Amino acid sequence: MTRILFALILFFVFVFTVAIQPADADEAEWTGNVNFTLGVKALEDEWEPAEDHGAFGIGVDFRQKEWPVNIAFAFIASKGDDTFLDSEWEVTTYELRGGVRKIWEPTDIMRPFLGGGLAIINADAELDSPRGKVSDDDSSIGIWLNGGIYWTLGDAFNLGIELAYSHAKVTVFGEDANAGGGHAGILLGYHW
Numbered sequence: 001m002t003r004i005l006f007a008l009i010l011f012f013v014f015v016f017t018v019a020i021q022p023a024d025a026d027e028a029e030w031t032g033n034v035n036f037t038l039g040v041k042a043l044e045d046e047w048e049p050a051e052d053h054g055a056f057g058i059g060v061d062f063r064q065k066e067w068p069v070n071i072a073f074a075f076i077a078s079k080g081d082d083t084f085l086d087s088e089w090e091v092t093t094y095e096l097r098g099g100v101r102k103i104w105e106p107t108d109i110m111r112p113f114l115g116g117g118l119a120i121i122n123a124d125a126e127l128d129s130p131r132g133k134v135s136d137d138d139s140s141i142g143i144w145l146n147g148g149i150y151w152t153l154g155d156a157f158n159l160g161i162e163l164a165y166s167h168a169k170v171t172v173f174g175e176d177a178n179a180g181g182g183h184a185g186i187l188l189g190y191h192w
Contacts, residue, residue, distance in 0.1 A: 032062030032070065032192055035150070035158055039185020041078040041093070046177045050091040050125075053078035055183060061101045061115075072101040072115050076166075076183070087129040093179050094122045095166055097144045109151050111160075116145040121168035123179035134173075142168025142180055150187050158189040 041053040059074035074097040081090040099117015106112070124137035143166065150160025166180030 029064050029066075030062060030192070031065055032060065033150075033158055033189055035059050035160075035187045035189030037074075037076065037162060037185040037187055039162075039183060041076075041080075041181050041183050043080070043091070043093070043181040044178050046175070047080075047091055047125075049082035049084040050080040050089040051181075053080035053091070053093070053181075055185065057095075057185075059097075059189075061103070069100040069102050070115075072117065073098050087127055090126045090128075092124045095144065095180070096120045097166075099144065101146075109153065110149065111152060112147075112149040114145075114147045116143065118142070119144045119166055119168060119180070121166060121170070121179045123170045123172055123177070125172045127173075136172045138170035138172055138179075140168040140170045140179065142166060144180070146183070148187065150189075152191045156191050158187060158191050160187040161185070162187050 037057040037059065039055050041055040043051040043053065045051060055076055055078035057074055057076035059072065061070035061072040063070040076095040079092045081088065097117060097119040099115060101113050101115030103111050103113040119142050120139060121142050122137060122139040124135065126133065126135040144164060146162055146164035148160055148162035150158045152158055162185050164183035168179050169176055170179045
């Protein structure tokens with residue numbers, strides 16, 4: 001999993017580097033955002049007792065100004081743990097999202113948005129009981145949808161909120177479960 005995480009980080013560095021490079025000498029033709037998300041993720045009850053997660057992520061979206069939608073990528077990680085009947089459960093999920101985002105600009109600073117696309121979602125579950133420690137993980141392709149609003153303050157600083165939903169079926173410990181779920185978070189980032 002460490003190699004996958006490292007590869008994802010390199011991927012986002014590459015995407016961000018490409019996104020901020022103009023196609024020609026006129027930088028004003030490109031616009032986009034890099035936003036960090038800090039929030040929560042709620043998995044379905046089948047992940048109980050570790051269904052409530054803290055989550056963080058980074059997202060990049062960009063477009064040429066004449067395009068109707070932005071190209072969007074994001075990486076979201078979440079983790080939840082709890083104890084049940086002398087057993088400690090820990091569930092971690094990773095989501096690599098790609099798709100499009102429509103951003104409206106009704107004022108100079110206010111930007112509501114809707115987005116969606118495909119996601120590769122991984123779930124890693126670990127059970128530590130008096131009989132020993134066992135773990136299992138699985139990945140699957142699914143979907144994601146999000147919406148929210150952010151305000152761009154001082155021409156470059158983004159501050160906002162986001163709600164999202166993702167869905168991908170994985171098999172962990174022989175049981176099928178949705179590794180996605182509902183997401184809510186605060187956005188902090190940079191607009192160019």
